[in-house]
Amino acid sequence: MKYKILFIGLFFSSLSLYNCQDKENKSFFEKKQINMNIENIFPILVKQIEAGNDQKYSCYSEYGKEDLDALISIEDTLLKNNGYKIPKKEIFNDKIKNIFGRIIDNNSENQYLKIDTNEELICNKELKFYPYSVDAQYLYVDKKHYFITYFYALPQILDYIKLYPDIKIYEEEDIIIKDEIEKVQVKASQWKDDNDLHKNRNFNKQLLISRNKYLFNDDKSHFPWLVTHDEYFMESLVTVFGYTEDKRLLEWAFKKQGFKYVKYPSDKILENFGKFLWTKQCNGEIKIHDTTLNLIKELLVPSSQSGNEVNILYLAEYINYLSNEDKDIPLDFSQKAKLIATLLAFGEQYKYNKEYGYNQMFLGKFIHYQDIEKKYKKEFEKNNYYNIPNLKKWFLEAEQEKDMFENDQTLSDDPQPMDYLYKATYKKGPFSK
Template sequence: MKKYALVLLSVFVFFLSCKEKDTDTYKKNNSENMLANNDKIKSVLIKQVEAGNDEVYGGFQDYDKSDLDALIIVAESILKSNGYKNPDNNKFNDIVKKVFVRIIDNHSTNEYLKIEINENKCDKSLIYYPYTADAQYLYVVKGKFVTNFYPLPTVIDYLKLFPDVAKFEKEDILIEDKIENIQTRASQWKDDLKYLSETRENNIQTLVNRNKYLFNDSKASLVWLKFHDEYFLESLVKVFGYVGDKDLLKWVLDRNLNEEEFTKLLFTKTCDNKYIFNKEIFEVMTQADVKSQENYLLFLRGRTDFPKLDDLSFRDAAKINALYCYYATKFTASIERGDVYTFFPKLNDPKFEEEFKKNNYYNLPDFKGLYDDTKSGGIGLPE
């Protein structure tokens, strides 16, 4: 009887699996058919195919908002066919604010925000330039999703959906190199279709998994990103100061246990040149497994200098260093064999104590007691 029930269960699971595959195939085919009949996409695609893909010889110089508009149609179709759910407008805006520290103005006529995931994060100018090695901009499509500005051939199989477009890249693109006084052939999309196919698949997976992680809270997408999109994930923490996901935060922390990168985790510089201290780093340390805690402790013991931050007044520097010492001391005190006398002795000077009093010990109830107990232990002031 049990064997019969097991066979029935296996058949049922197999049937469901086949049904899911059929549904996915139907969604994909339906999505492709809709795109293939879109004249706007086709006209933009022809322009991009004619221009080629040569970054050196200006293959992308004529891209504008119409190119991004066409991409958004494609990206929205891809996301829908891969199970992405649009959050409501308020939730979407809250997530963009929390993760990228950008406020969406619902009354603005601009459909997009441009975000740079590097040291230029404060540049809010809206320009339309496709994804290249030197322009890896992220665009926020208000109320919907985020995406890189991909050229269409890097997200759709253009020769399959629009086979007649092949005639627009039949002829070589010849460039006059006036410096070398020679004629050069610019690269085109048709030149390496195998590599283009691989790029396309990666771009699609990146689009889907970034959005499902950010806006659908998909743990599976976070796993994919950890293996395939490390720079993006690290930038969320190190550039924008996103500390709302403890799983992500521990993953980034474990990859950045060195002097320079650890500082980027501890402090986030805002666009008005202030520093935010990310105490969540120490919360992750405290909640970690024993082996991880030992690694963190070993690393903190080896930090002989305070984090190096630019253009700080004494007041701001005192606060930053005090918070670092406070949370580091709390962490080491919570671990067996933790050396609580490693940190506050560096601030054992009357000028610091006066500053702490003046600021009511930063409204931390146990700060004064911890400071008094540990400021004279272990090591002295640095020279």
């Protein structure tokens, strides 16, 4: 009995990252909203400690839903003790849809929604319970407590020795595994062998708190920490999941790419640029990111010092990339046509801006060199130019203009956007000639 009392007392103290906040450090039993069964968690903790932490020898093979349940009950307390405000169901559901593109079914008997963060597998909705590892970087959405988490082993979130000192008896015996390939017996590693466990545990706690407060409480104070310590995830929200509504996040991710002037950018560079322009959703539809185009417009100022003219160049290059039938782009023709029309209209507006005057870099080049068979024009007409303001007017005007490169013997059969930029009337930018 004395160990249960000790476990409960130390358990609560470990769940507050900010011990100086007296208001957060109320008695465990005074927090009526927290429903945690300590006796259900303890056997799970023992099982995980006995299994060790050697992923090479399948330490996670016996984990299941009950392990995630135990983790969730702990993390629910941890979040509440550190100021997480539980969002309303409708707000949480909308956030999950807008950020990750997943729809929560609150009538489902499943408490969890699994999100695969692997770019190639984000539409895999199969619910499986497997802890976070190199091969299983799943996010779990808790539809009951309204937060997201990795599936940590309990020792990765709890200081189990401090909470229950005598629990170390479960690690006294070595874990001996028979290596069937090498036909030898080996000693598997245990949690006690991890010298970085304490540091990683604190990081996992902070990650849980910062992600959820930033995404679901709109607590922007966590942004600097996240983009410094959780860089890949924050960037993937934009480039993998297509979440561009957070302007600060979008601008950070876009500038982080550091798109620089390259006369003939590689397919890889253009693919990365395209991730900011559109996302193919799991239902097969494409989402065109007007938010990114608005950002490019804001960044593009008529100054030779800005360096952001390169974004317009990449936009023109990307249209060239999209219209090249030899490129493997996961869009059907109608989707590609709508995307190209949107980008053409955006770029063409600068032809009519005396500060820039990009001439035939967009519609001119597209009409004379990219849509030779007029199949895109027919698709545009069929869809009434997608009701994009000015596109039909500008398209018809561009058709009447003489190709400025028609008699230029220095150009290839397919002039690149940079060649058009050289011919532009733009005087102030670094690409003028």
